[in-house]
Each structure stands twice: as C-alpha cells, then as structure tokens.
Amino acid sequence: MNAEMSAITVSRLCKNFGRKQVLKGLDFSVPLNTIAGFLGPNGAGKTTTMRMLLGLIPGIDGEITMLSHTMPGGRTIALEEIGAVVENPAFIESMSAYENLYWFGSLYKPLTDQRIFEVIEMVGLKDAARQRFGTFSTGMKQRLGVAFGILHRPKLLILDEPTSGMDPAGRVHMREILTRIHDEEKTSIFLSSHLLDEVQRLCNYVVIIDNGRCVKQGYVSELLSGHSERWEIRVVDEDAAKTRELLAAMHEAVIDINQGPRGLVVSLQTGKSAEVNSGLIKAGVRVVALIPLEASLEETFIKLTGNGVSVGGGA
Amino acid sequence: MRRMLFLILFELKKILNRKKALLFLLALNIVPLVASLALIVAYVKFKGFGFGEVQFSVLHEIVKGLFTAHFKLFAFIAPFFLALVVGDSFSTELSRGYMKMLLLTPVRRWQVITAKTLAIMLFLLLAVCLGGFFLQADLLVARSLTQASGVLPANALPDALNIDISKPLYLVSTSSAFQLLVLTFVGNLMLIGFFIVFALFFESAILMSFTSLSALMGVHTFYLIASSLLNKIDVWYESAAKWCFTRHLDELFSVNTIETILENRGNLLTDNIFTAWQSSLGWAVLFYAIAVLLFSRRQILH
Known part of the structure; x- marks a missing residue:
C-alpha cells in the first residue's frame, strides 16, 4: 500500500526504554476512511506507538508517515489535520467545557462559537457546556476529549483507550459518537484498545501487535472469514442427550460439539444451520432456541498473541 | 505567530486564574501597599492639624527607606x-497532563517553553508595575505633604529655606524609581530561567521549588562565604565565584546599588550596575536555551 492512500504508515519503528526493548521494528499501515483498531496485550507497545505517532516521545528510530507527512519534520503540519484523544484527557479544571474547548481548540485554528457548540452537542454534553471541567464524571471527561479531537474537523482521529474507565452505557454512547463522526465528517479513526468485543463492533480494520511487532493487520471481515459458523442450540432438558447423539451423527454439517453454559455450542459448516435445525425437529427434539454465535476476534487475537498473556506492563 | 500570541495569552490566563497569583501580587508589594495606607492616614491627619508639621528631611529619609525596603524585600521574596x-506552569502541568494536551496541538515545543516563559515574565512585570504604581502613589502623597506643609514651597529657592544644597530637593525622582523597577525586572528574569531548568526535572511544584531554592541558596552561600574561605586554599574558587550567576544578583540588589540610583549618583549605565544587569540577562538567555534543549528531548509519558 503506498503512502498517499494510507492514513498512517509505520515502518521499522524501534524504541527502547532503558534496556527494555518495547518496539522491535514495528511495521503497519492503516488505510484512509476506515475505523481501525489497534490491539495488543498489555505491554505490547500500543501506548508507546501512540505517543510516538503524536510526537510525545521525541527521537524516532524508524519511519512514521501520517497523511503523507513524514514525522518528525512534518509533525506540526500533520497535527493540523489530526485530532488526538488521549487516555484520561486533562483539561483545566477551573474552566468550563466551552472555555476549555475554546482555549485548547484555538491552538489548531480560529474557531467559531457555532462550531464549538455543534461539537459539544455532538458528544452529548449540551447541558454541561457551562459546567466546570472539575465536576465532570469520567465518561463526560472522555467525551469532552473526543470533542476536543474533532473540533477542527481533522481527517484522522487518533484515540488512545477511548472507553477506559467508562460504564457500559458510556461505551455504547462512545461507539455511537465515533460511528457518527466517521459517517458525518468523513474522518478516519485509529483507536487503541484491549477490549476486543468493542473493537469488533466498531472497527472495520485491525492492527494486532504483540511484543513490539505487528502480528496481523487487515480488514476485520477478511480476518474472520476463515471461521466456521457457530451456533448455540438450546433444547428442553430431557432431550439433551438425544440431541447430542443426533448432532454427532450429522458428520457432513457438524464440525465440533461443546457443552455451553446453557446449551450445546456447535461449529457448523457455513450454510448448514437450517439443515441441522430441521433434522433435529424431524427427530422430535423440542428446540427452544437456535442462537448464532458471531465469530469473534478474541480467538484470532489469542491465537496470534500466545494466550494473550505477556510479561511486562504498559509503558 | 497568531498561534504563539494565543498560547501566551492562554498561559497568562492560566497563571492569573489561580488564586495564588493574586496573593503573590499582594505579598510582593506589601511594603508600598502598607506605606500607601500609612501615608494616606498621615496626610489626612496632618491636614486636620493644619499642616506644617512634616520636615522635608524627615520625609526624605522615610521615602528613601521605603524605596530601599521595597526593592530589597521584593528581591528577597520574589x-x-x-x-x-x-x-x-511546568511541573504541575507535566504531572496533571495539561502539557500533554498542549503538545497534541500543532505547537512546537520551543513555542510552549517560550510562551510559558513570556507569560511568567508578563506576570512578573505586572507585579513590578503594581509595586511601581503604589510607590508612585506614595510619592504623590508625600510630595503634596511637604509642599502643602509650607516647608518646601513649590518654587522656593533652596538657600532661602536654609536647606543643605548637597541633598536633593525632591524626594525620589521618577527616573530613579523607574530605573529601579527595570532593575528588579531584569534581575528576576534570570531566576525565572534558573527555575524553568529545574522545573523540567520535577513533576511536583512544591518539590521543585524546594530543591531549586535550596540550590540557589547553596550556590549563593558558596559565592558569599565559602569562596572567601576556600580562596585561601586555591584562587580558583574566587574566580569561579566571580562568574557565578548569583554574584550578579547580589550586586544588582545590594543596598548600595539601590541607594546609588535613588540618590541619583548613578544610573543603569553606570559601570558596575551595567555589567551586573547585562550578565544577568546573559544568564537568563543561557538558562532559557538549556530549558529549550532539555524540553525538546523530554518524553511526555503522562
């Protein structure tokens, strides 16, 4: 993929903290107009990479290109078109949400009040616009962080753990905000997270790193296409043993049978679910529910990153 | 350029937003403030008693003392x-993450340092000007006290009044007062630079203040006492102390310098005063350069 088409290109990126080598020649690229997830176990180098992208860690060993500007020389020009949201955004506590956005946001370019209020409304902080930042809850702080990131209509939005410390409702809201920004303002989004289900729901592209190297990158649909279909079958308790026998007999459709928490979890060949269902009903099994289990990134992730357990902590 | 101006304003706003700032402005100018009150009381009182009680020479001494005290105290507590x-501005912002937020915007690191330095300089200027304003008010009251008292009519000749001509006729000239204010400002610029270099190593304002002030005192003590003792072992100590930055501070804020300017015996361009404030400016620039160099390599980790 050439540099013009990609939002972020990183090649041969290395970084040492003392003796510990955090990044060992990291290579990846993120295409434009995607919502890309940046995944990795704790200590894999996600935060370090994010900081190097944003120039918070100076001295780059390797190459970073963002929106076809090479870092660190093009940092200032690139950042004019990039919005960044860091973990736990720190605004001035004694100032209101509006004032904070005005003062920090004006460092990008001159802003109109209209744009500030538009963004505040977009992240759902309309009622708190004049409230002091110090009185905000964690979720509100994160949302104001996103507001700050999109204030100057960036082409690329970089987020570090945007939902850390948020409650489930907050996460759902954050996903809605990000999807809306992506759709309405045509912003490419690059976000780091270790919440896999969240990345799966939100992103269409993923970069997975482990131990300072990129282990997998690509569109989510491509990554998951290799998987078989998985279904959870719930039957009346008396029929459980019979169901298991029946399923075991359907060699051509059923790949694998496991006992789930409330029913049987079976892996099926793609497109065979209707056949299996009718087979069971014909045999007189009272099927209560047939629930599709979506193929998950989790498996891919754990397979790639060696159980997801690694030594070391977030830098 | 517009971004830079905005950044300076932002920094100044952050400084003045803190309640501490107001306290600092008051505390730094406590002498002229109290003196203003005292002089106003005196004015009202003497006016009531029908004037004529205030001797010019007494008032002259008082005002001179007031000026010396203010500049000495300002230099000491600033x-x-x-x-x-x-x-x-530096340590607390690093630890709270404000610095990180600033650096996410397209400002360069030297711009951040420069804007912060300029904002602190403006704050110092504000403190100095506030003191100047009150001193000027004091002078006005004092002048009107002497002139209205009849001891020194506005157009009287000195010999007719039997006043020692070697002593100045006015209390303190505006130019002397102004020069002293400039001196205070320039002298403290160097300290701002010195503190900024320290602040980049600490993430707690209190710890940073404590350490840097200790270092300042240590260096100063070395220059003042230790060098004169160690001088006997090796003359190197004496020459080292001569280049030490606190030596120039000492020279700038000595009672001698203040009185020289107050009594119009010298001005900012007089040899030793000139050298002292030039070197202090030089040190300020040096500290600023070190700070920019340090900060451009600094990793912002939280």
Whole structure:
C-alpha cells in the first residue's frame, strides 16, 4: 500500500526504554476512511506507538508517515489535520467545557462559537457546556476529549483507550459518537484498545501487535472469514442427550460439539444451520432456541498473541 | 505567530486564574501597599492639624527607606513566589497532563517553553508595575505633604529655606524609581530561567521549588562565604565565584546599588550596575536555551 492512500504508515519503528526493548521494528499501515483498531496485550507497545505517532516521545528510530507527512519534520503540519484523544484527557479544571474547548481548540485554528457548540452537542454534553471541567464524571471527561479531537474537523482521529474507565452505557454512547463522526465528517479513526468485543463492533480494520511487532493487520471481515459458523442450540432438558447423539451423527454439517453454559455450542459448516435445525425437529427434539454465535476476534487475537498473556506492563 | 500570541495569552490566563497569583501580587508589594495606607492616614491627619508639621528631611529619609525596603524585600521574596509560579506552569502541568494536551496541538515545543516563559515574565512585570504604581502613589502623597506643609514651597529657592544644597530637593525622582523597577525586572528574569531548568526535572511544584531554592541558596552561600574561605586554599574558587550567576544578583540588589540610583549618583549605565544587569540577562538567555534543549528531548509519558 503506498503512502498517499494510507492514513498512517509505520515502518521499522524501534524504541527502547532503558534496556527494555518495547518496539522491535514495528511495521503497519492503516488505510484512509476506515475505523481501525489497534490491539495488543498489555505491554505490547500500543501506548508507546501512540505517543510516538503524536510526537510525545521525541527521537524516532524508524519511519512514521501520517497523511503523507513524514514525522518528525512534518509533525506540526500533520497535527493540523489530526485530532488526538488521549487516555484520561486533562483539561483545566477551573474552566468550563466551552472555555476549555475554546482555549485548547484555538491552538489548531480560529474557531467559531457555532462550531464549538455543534461539537459539544455532538458528544452529548449540551447541558454541561457551562459546567466546570472539575465536576465532570469520567465518561463526560472522555467525551469532552473526543470533542476536543474533532473540533477542527481533522481527517484522522487518533484515540488512545477511548472507553477506559467508562460504564457500559458510556461505551455504547462512545461507539455511537465515533460511528457518527466517521459517517458525518468523513474522518478516519485509529483507536487503541484491549477490549476486543468493542473493537469488533466498531472497527472495520485491525492492527494486532504483540511484543513490539505487528502480528496481523487487515480488514476485520477478511480476518474472520476463515471461521466456521457457530451456533448455540438450546433444547428442553430431557432431550439433551438425544440431541447430542443426533448432532454427532450429522458428520457432513457438524464440525465440533461443546457443552455451553446453557446449551450445546456447535461449529457448523457455513450454510448448514437450517439443515441441522430441521433434522433435529424431524427427530422430535423440542428446540427452544437456535442462537448464532458471531465469530469473534478474541480467538484470532489469542491465537496470534500466545494466550494473550505477556510479561511486562504498559509503558 | 497568531498561534504563539494565543498560547501566551492562554498561559497568562492560566497563571492569573489561580488564586495564588493574586496573593503573590499582594505579598510582593506589601511594603508600598502598607506605606500607601500609612501615608494616606498621615496626610489626612496632618491636614486636620493644619499642616506644617512634616520636615522635608524627615520625609526624605522615610521615602528613601521605603524605596530601599521595597526593592530589597521584593528581591528577597520574589524567588520564592517565582519558583512556585514556574513550578505550577511546568511541573504541575507535566504531572496533571495539561502539557500533554498542549503538545497534541500543532505547537512546537520551543513555542510552549517560550510562551510559558513570556507569560511568567508578563506576570512578573505586572507585579513590578503594581509595586511601581503604589510607590508612585506614595510619592504623590508625600510630595503634596511637604509642599502643602509650607516647608518646601513649590518654587522656593533652596538657600532661602536654609536647606543643605548637597541633598536633593525632591524626594525620589521618577527616573530613579523607574530605573529601579527595570532593575528588579531584569534581575528576576534570570531566576525565572534558573527555575524553568529545574522545573523540567520535577513533576511536583512544591518539590521543585524546594530543591531549586535550596540550590540557589547553596550556590549563593558558596559565592558569599565559602569562596572567601576556600580562596585561601586555591584562587580558583574566587574566580569561579566571580562568574557565578548569583554574584550578579547580589550586586544588582545590594543596598548600595539601590541607594546609588535613588540618590541619583548613578544610573543603569553606570559601570558596575551595567555589567551586573547585562550578565544577568546573559544568564537568563543561557538558562532559557538549556530549558529549550532539555524540553525538546523530554518524553511526555503522562
């Protein structure tokens, strides 16, 4: 993929903290107009990479290109078109949400009040616009962080753990905000997270790193296409043993049978679910529910990153 | 350029937003403030008694003492407040993450340092000007006291009044007062630079102030006492102390310098005063350069 088409290109990126080598020649690229997830176990180098992208860690060993500007020389020009949201955004506590956005946001370019209020409304902080930042809850702080990131209509939005410390409702809201920004303002989004289900729901592209190297990158649909279909079958308790026998007999459709928490979890060949269902009903099994289990990134992730357990902590 | 101006305004706003700032401005100018009150009381009182009680020479001594006290005290306590203001602007912002937020925007690192330095300088200027304003008010009251008292009619000749001509006829000339204010400002610039270099190593304003003030005192003590003792072992100590930055501070804020300017025996361009404030400016620039160099390599980790 050439540099013009990609939002972020990183090649041969290395970084040492003392003796510990955090990044060992990291290579990846993120295409434009995607919502890309940046995944990795704790200590894999996600935060370090994010900081190097944003120039918070100076001295780059390797190459970073963002929106076809090479870092660190093009940092200032690139950042004019990039919005960044860091973990736990720190605004001035004694100032209101509006004032904070005005003062920090004006460092990008001159802003109109209209744009500030538009963004505040977009992240759902309309009622708190004049409230002091110090009185905000964690979720509100994160949302104001996103507001700050999109204030100057960036082409690329970089987020570090945007939902850390948020409650489930907050996460759902954050996903809605990000999807809306992506759709309405045509912003490419690059976000780091270790919440896999969240990345799966939100992103269409993923970069997975482990131990300072990129282990997998690509569109989510491509990554998951290799998987078989998985279904959870719930039957009346008396029929459980019979169901298991029946399923075991359907060699051509059923790949694998496991006992789930409330029913049987079976892996099926793609497109065979209707056949299996009718087979069971014909045999007189009272099927209560047939629930599709979506193929998950989790498996891919754990397979790639060696159980997801690694030594070391977030830098 | 527009971004830079905006950044300076933002930094100044952050400094003045803190309640501490107001306290600093008051505390730094406590002498002229109290003196203003005292003089106003005196004015009202003497007016009531029908004037004529205030001797010019007495008032002259009082006003001179007031000026000396203010500049001496300002020079003495300004480092403590400046260290805290610098600490808040750098150390606290590093630890709270404000610095990180600033650096996410397309500003360069030297711009951040410069804007912060300029904002602190403006704050110092504000403190100095506030003191100047009150001193000027004091002078006005004092002048009207002497002139209205009849001891020194506005157009009287000195010999007719039997006044020693070797002594100045006015209390303190505006130019002397102005020069002293400039001196205070320039002298403290160097300290701002010194503190900024320290602030980049600490993430707590209190710890940073404590350490940098200790270092300042240590260096100063070395220059003042240790060098004269160690001089006997090796002359190297003496020459080292001569280049030490606190030596120039000492020279700038000595009672001798203040009185020289007050009595119009010298001005900012007089040899030793000139050298002292030039070197202090030089040190300020050096500290600023070190700070920019350090900060451009600094990793912002939280």
